[in-house]
Amino acid sequence: MPWDFLDASSTSVAYALLGGFVVAYNLISLIVKERLYMNEVVLGTVFGILLGPHVLGIFDPRSWTHVTDILTREIMRIVLAIGLFAIGVELPTTYLADHAKSLLIMVVPTMAFGWLISAAFIHVLFPKLDFVSSLVISACLTPTDPIISAAVIGGKFAVKSVPLPIRHLLIAESASNDGMAYPFLSIAIYLTTEASRETAFEKWFVISWFYQVILGTVLGATIGFLGRESYGAQYIGLALFTTGAINSLGNDDLLATFAAGCAISWDGHFNLQTKGDAFSPVLDLVLNCVCFIYIGAWLPFNQFHISELGISPWRLVLLVLVILALRRIPCLLILYKWLPEVSNWREALFCGHFGPIGVGAVFISTLAQSRLEVPQNPPSSQQDLLAIALQPIVSFVVLGSILTHGLSIPFFSAGRRTLTLTRSLITDKPDWLQWVRRVPPQEDAERAAVASANATQRAGQNPVEWLDLSIPSPEGVKIPREVLKFKEDARINTMQGIMVKEERVATAVADESGIVRRDS
Template sequence: MSELNIALTAVGGLVLVIGLFSGAIRRSTLSEPLVALLAGILLGPAVLGLLDPAGWGSQETILEQAARLTLAISLMGVALRLPKREPFRGWQSLTVLLGLVMPLMWLVSGLLVYLTLGVPFFVALLVGAVVTPTDPVVSSTIVTGELAEENLPNRLRYTLSGESGANDGLAYPFVLLPILLLSRPPGEALSHWLTHTLLWEVGAAVVFGALVGYGAGWLLERAQGAGTMEKTSFLAYTIALSLAVLGSAKLLGTDGVLAVFVAGLAFDAAVSESDRAEEERVQEAVNRFFILPIFVLLGLAIPWEGWMELGWAGLLLALAVLLLRRLPAVLALKPLLGRVGGTRDALFLGWFGPIGVAALFYANLAVREAGVEEAWVVGSLVICASILAHGLSATPLTRLYERRAQNDETRE
């Protein structure tokens, strides 16, 4: 009970403090996830020893489910933040990022793990899949707020938001394929992956999310028209939609994370602009409360001994993943990226593909389903490296982007 009270005090106090200084934090070289991560490390067994998640039950289950809930809330916020027609306006760049860049990110990450750590090839592919998705939680701290709105063009902010929202759920088949190959004969694994994972778990998630999301939006509009719903119900409505879709999609055996994002887009298409603006405000307000605790939890659960066993190879791998997983692929394919195909946009998109809560979710899923501990040890190291690198570089590089844009306009 004392640990629960300490956790409530720490998390509640942290949210209060970050809320009071959120503007200053975003204008500094710090980021909210980094502050929360450091708070978790401070409170955890490695420093003060006030909180130890190892004594709370199955750490893998706690981390996996906490990350899953955080993703659901965050993905709904991302979907509501995107303009209604944004997926259609940005179809070319999103298609390239999801259809070409994402598979390359998986293969490059897996190859780096294989060459650096010398683990079996399918294990390397699994770890590579864990760190593939661009995280919507960390991305939101980069592309939202006054600093981002003043210095980054909408096309760039919306593209990164849309990609990070979609590829979290689309990372699921990349994770499942090596899990199946590790546990079944190759032919059986591929057959199950094609017919069950892709067609049902992914395909049905898209259809289910679209139907439920649009239906929820339609019902909201009817309730508004009939005067049976108060404005104060908006917050509960979107949170309930996020959680209902997440749970029901899982009960149907589909990809719940992808279903939530699709439901958010469909809901967004069904509601009026005034309702949409209200939903966006309340959803973004609640995001902070749900997002920060997961990074505190990560700080508490860091596998320090596992990191030490990796040694310099682990640090080299983390650095290589951050530099090579995404940036070369985006630069190589920038002629195909449409409206974000300029060099400056491609460099920003290529660097800011942060690794965070989605990787935390898939890392613990991999441990539970395949018993691959490397997924958690390596995954947590790369996540923390990404939070540090992308958190510290977000503000200066955002300002640099705007300065370069102004210089280019002056030359013209």
């Protein structure tokens, strides 16, 4: 054959498709991200589904190896490690220490509440699974996904619409609770596999909490502090080194990687040295595209209907709706008053809604699968039922969360039209009047009076300087009697001396005659 030299293997086709998607996405990213407010999470997943074995059959990760769970787990591990390290680096300096109370509330009670609520509804919808098995599946769905959170929260619409403290809180929470999923998963696994509950709880305290979580976090932070002089190319190297070393010791590598990222940027020196470096955003984009294309092709659509286990599409859809509505929202509506970053119930509702399930859930599910025995068919024990039902349920909830949270911002922004009206006014008034910002008198009058009294007291016995602003106004333009606030760089002369302030916030109160009193 004249074309025998062609080698269109499955891996070469996969490389071409992955690279082609990244190139095409960057070409249209201006329209997709700036106009439609869509990101690589939804588009990559849909692209993977279309190319996957259940549609076009071009991209099939399960055909590459007989140990698909191991391949999937390690791909998710690398993406999570680099993503968590990046989040730790990009958070404000000493953020974990300054906001420890808020993170503790967001992580511990919120995760515990969502874990138990999700397990209860899984047990109700799939009665063949006992409550302990439901806890295992629920542990996979409990953590908030940091990759989806970073992609959505970092978008243009979220930057304009979501307050910065809430964005930081959600990003930090999503990075923290991925590692905190280990104890929730471990206790359920130990209760399933161990003969006695005493042994299960003993291993849970000693291995899961003290060894995996606490020691892993300390080791990760230590690596981060020791690597503070590493810049640029060491970015990915330190993330991979941390996750590899900590995982080899059997510790919580996800929490350790996040701790390393926070530690390396604790004093802000690392951020200053890498400011303007485009390496990290490009790396995150490529990894996110590859990861979600893989997830889209990996989704087991043929397992979304298993009559022997009571798994059916309508039950899965109902489970997704229940988890989205009850997993986080009720708890945060109760606890938001103890969160300084959240000022009202609307912001608490947004924080409760924004708890995406994605890469972390896939990783935890493959980790749980590795701790269970290979199931028999037909299943003969509760472990067999759990091993068969675990990934179909988790993967369907992941798909529902990607579509829901990935399309939330495009949905809310659909149909919105922003009209900008520009009007220029030419006047012969001084230039500093351009800085004037009008504030309703009922809103700021008391504050203006207090500021005026304080300024007069600080000036001692200095006489008050009066400014005549009764400048002829253009026809039809009048200065109303209201509070005006302006920011001024000035040297203020007084009868007893000169008070110099390079940057001064003054409060001016206008009366009917157009005379403005400026307190010195």
